[in-house]
Amino acid sequence: MWLVGPRRGSLGTGTSGPDLEAxxxxxxxxxxxxxxxxxxxxxxxxxxxxxxxxxxxxxxxxxxxxxxxxxxDREALVVAAFEHELADCDRLSEEALADPDPWRALRGVVDHVVRAPTGNWAFRAESLDEVKTGEARARAMTNITELVRRAQESGDLRADFSPSDLALLVQASDSLSATSPAAARRLVAYLLQSFSARAAPLPAPGPVSVLGADFG
The missing domain is CATH 1.10.10.60 (Homeodomain-like)
Incomplete structure (x- = not known):
């Protein structure tokens, strides 16, 4: 005898009819x-x-x-894309904060941002509505600041490094990323070496905007 399953719309354990279409x-x-x-x-x-x-x-x-x-509208799309970008940054930075090596964690985040095809536009998105993106910005900056603090406390990152310097690093590599990703990564490697606690002192940081927040 052939076993026949429940027909469309009949009682059964499977999803069917309007529920399946929905x-x-x-x-x-x-x-x-x-x-x-x-x-x-x-x-x-x-x-x-x-x-x-x-x-x-x-x-x-x-x-x-x-x-x-x-x-x-266009603003709704830009804000949603920005928040989506920062959600990826959040996941990355939370994984980095779990790394017992603070210097490796910070370098890993920077390297990922430079390598990612969409990883740096959010650092330039300064015109977004603060009210609509403020929470996402604050969360991202909290994680970035904590990564910097841990690397400084471990003695690996120079004490005069500012979180705004990360934005400068990304912006410096930005023009190279589209035409020569390898050159951009090499530039970032040079700059990361200058961030070492063993490098020479830096001049005072100038004003710069990081994820819409002003530092200086």
Whole structure:
């Protein structure tokens, strides 16, 4: 005798009918949102924040109408992409803070940011709405400051190093990253050596904005 499973709409343990269709819709929407954010981050890193919504939709392989269903305007997309970028930074910095070697942890974060294809545009995103991105900025800066403090307390990082110097490092390598990633990594390696506690004293830091917060 053939065993026949529950028919569509009948009682059974599987998901069927409207519930299954709704699940597919939610999955598609989630995947589309992720594609949009990935495309936006790539374009912001390569071309800055003036990229059009149409360009983002084209990079994501989606229609403009689909993009607007997720993000009603350009500002909403930029803020969401910024927060997504900082969420990645949060995960990276939390892993680094768990590393028992503070100097290795700090160098690892810097190396990752320089190597990542979308890893540095957030450091240039100074025009974002402070109210909408303030929490993400504060969380990122807390982790960065703690990484710096640990490396200084271990005696590996020079005492006159400022968290704003990380932004200077990223900005210095930024122009090279698009054309020669290898050259950018080499420049960063040179700069990291100068951050060692055994290097010569530095001049006082000048004013610079890191994730929208002013240091100097």
């Amino acid at each position: 699940s597919h819709v939610r999955t598609d929407a989630s995947q589309n949102r992720a594609r949009i954010l990935d495309a936006a981050r790539e374009l912001y890193a390569a071309k800055g924040l003036d990229v059009t919504m149409r360009a983002v939709a084209r990079r994501a392989g989606l229609g403009v109408a689909t993009l607007y269903r997720h993000f009603p």
